[in-house]
Every structure is written in C-alpha cells, then in structure tokens.
Amino acid sequence: MSLFLTLLACTTENPIVCTELFAFSVSATVASASGAELSEVTGTYTVDGGAETPCQDFSGGQLVCGGEEAGHFVITVTAVGHEPQTQEVDVAADECHVISESLEFVLEPSACTEEELPAVWVKVVDDAGNKLTAAEVAWFDPTIDMHPAPCDPMLEDGWGCAPEHIGEITVGATLDGYAPEEASVTTALAADGCHVDTEEVTLVLSAMEL
Numbered sequence: 001m002s003l004f005l006t007l008l009a010c011t012t013e014n015p016i017v018c019t020e021l022f023a024f025s026v027s028a029t030v031a032s033a034s035g036a037e038l039s040e041v042t043g044t045y046t047v048d049g050g051a052e053t054p055c056q057d058f059s060g061g062q063l064v065c066g067g068e069e070a071g072h073f074v075i076t077v078t079a080v081g082h083e084p085q086t087q088e089v090d091v092a093a094d095e096c097h098v099i100s101e102s103l104e105f106v107l108e109p110s111a112c113t114e115e116e117l118p119a120v121w122v123k124v125v126d127d128a129g130n131k132l133t134a135a136e137v138a139w140f141d142p143t144i145d146m147h148p149a150p151c152d153p154m155l156e157d158g159w160g161c162a163p164e165h166i167g168e169i170t171v172g173a174t175l176d177g178y179a180p181e182e183a184s185v186t187t188a189l190a191a192d193g194c195h196v197d198t199e200e201v202t203l204v205l206s207a208m209e210l
Contacts, residue, residue, distance in 0.1 A: 018096035025066030025091045025098050026073055028055070029107045034193030038079040038107070047071040066091070070098050081192025082107035112194030118160030119187045119196045122151060124173045124203045131157045132205055135175040142184070143168050162187075164196050171201055178205035 008162070030041050043055030055065035057073070065075055070093040078084040085108075089101045097157040124135040138148035139161040151159035162169050166189060172182035181203045190197035 001135070017198055018184045021097065021110050023068055023097040023100055024064040026064070026075060026089060026103060028063045028065060028075060028077060028087075028103045028105055030061050030063060030077055030079065030107065032079070032082060032191075033106050033108050033195055034189070035162065036109075036189050036191055036193045038082070039191040041077065041079045043075060043077045045073050045075045047073055062081075066098075068093075068098050073101075075103065077105045077107065079107055079191070081110055081190070083110055091099070109193035112192070115195075116163040117195045117198055118152075119162035119165040119198060120151075120160075120169055120171050120185060121198055121200045122159045122161055122171050122173070122203060123157055123201070124159075124175075124205060126178070127204060127206055131174075131176055132178070133157060135173045135178075135203075135205065137161065137171065137173045137203075139169055139171045141165065141168055142170055148172070166196055169199075171203070173203040173205060175205055177207060181205050194200050 002205045032038050037055050043063040043065060044052050045055055046052050047069050050069040053062040058064045070091050072090050074088050076084055083204045085105050087103050089103060091101050092099050122137050124132045128133055135150040137159040140146050140148045140150055151161035154160040161171050166187055170182055170184045172180060183201050183203060185199045187196050187199055
C-alpha cells in the first residue's frame with residue numbers, strides 16, 4: 001500500500017470528532033491590589049490589531065474575552081477608582097477549538113485625594129419627618145475606649161461623623177423635649193481603596209409627653 005493510501009486509511013478509520021463545546025479564548029480574573037471589592041469592572045480586547053470588542057462579565061470578578069477566536073490578544077481592564085491595566089497573550093487552536101488562556105489582573109488604586117470623608121452622614125427628623133437642625137449629634141466606636149465625639153454640621157440638614165473611620169460606629173442625637181435616639185453601622189473601605197464608604201443614617205426623635 002502506498003504511503004498516500006496508508007494515510008488516507010488512517011484518516012478514515014480514526015476521524016477527529018469535535019464536541020459542540022463553545023470555548024472562550026481568554027478568561028481574566030480581576031482584583032484590587034488594596035484588597036477592596038471592585039465595582040464597575042469592564043474589559044475590552046483586540047485580536048491581531050483588529051477592532052476593539054467588549055469582554056463579557058462572567059462571574060465572581062471574572063471576565064471572558066473572545067469566543068473561538070485565535071490570534072494575538074490585547075486586553076485592557078478597568079474598574080472604578082483604579083488604574084487601567086493592559087496585558088497581551090497569544091491564543092492558539094487545535095483541530096476543533098481554541099486553546100483557552102487565563103490571565104490575572106491586579107489593579108492598582110488611583111492616586112488618593114487628601115480630603116477626609118465622613119464615615120456616617122446623619123440626618124435628624126421628628127416623627128412627622130420634619131428636620132430637627134438644632135439637635136446635637138455625636139458618635140463613638142463601641143469596640144474601643146473613647147468618649148462620644150461631636151459630629152460636624154456639614155450642611156443645613158445633616159451632620160458628618162467619624163471622618164475616615166473604618167469599623168463599628170454608633171451615632172446618637174439629642175434635643176430638649178425629645179427622647180434621644182441612636183443607631184449603629186459598620187463601615188468599610190470604598191471601592192477606590194482610598195476613602196471610607198460613607199453610610200447614611202436618619203435618626204427619628206420622638207417628642208416626650210409633658
């Protein structure tokens with residue numbers, strides 16, 4: 001048997017059977033160097049210098065870029081409060097599908113501003129929803145030994161408490177003729193990795209019966 005017939009016989013007897021699986025070209029996990037949770041994560045890619053195409057949001061901070069596309073990939077990932085990052089990878093293919101590649105993006109937080117943000121923004125109202133701008137508002141951290149610290153009246157109808165404080169915070173309001181009221185929140189670092197993620201609290205004071 002000639003070599004040609006031998007090869008033909010092998011090809012006929014052992015055909016390659018491809019699955020119907022749709023293979024993504026590149027998967028990308030995305031995280032912040034600060035450890036903060038990322039928000040509004042997006043990615044784009046090009047293949048062999050072609051048109052820019054958006055990646056798809058898969059799950060758990062993972063993007064997938066390209067489906068059954070082979071070639072030289074340039075992928076750029078962005079997130080709120082972080083510097084964009086670009087990586088490149090070559091994606092090959094076999095007789096049936098692309099051979100998927102995986103990348104890890106660790107984004108650096110953008111340069112932080114020097115401003116101090118309140119950890120808690122407090123509004124004080126009565127039972128009817130009327131603003132009680134004459135109230136006194138203070139805060140303390142119940143996990144540490146400290147005296148209540150006054151909050152700053154930042155606008156006509158609100159107080160800023162606990163500047164850049166991360167953790168447990170109790171805020172309270174008092175006003176003559178009303179029963180005092182307090183509330184507790186737990187604050188965390190914002191997605192930008194720079195400042196506290198400000199919580200909003202409304203304290204409702206009830207008038208005391210005479």
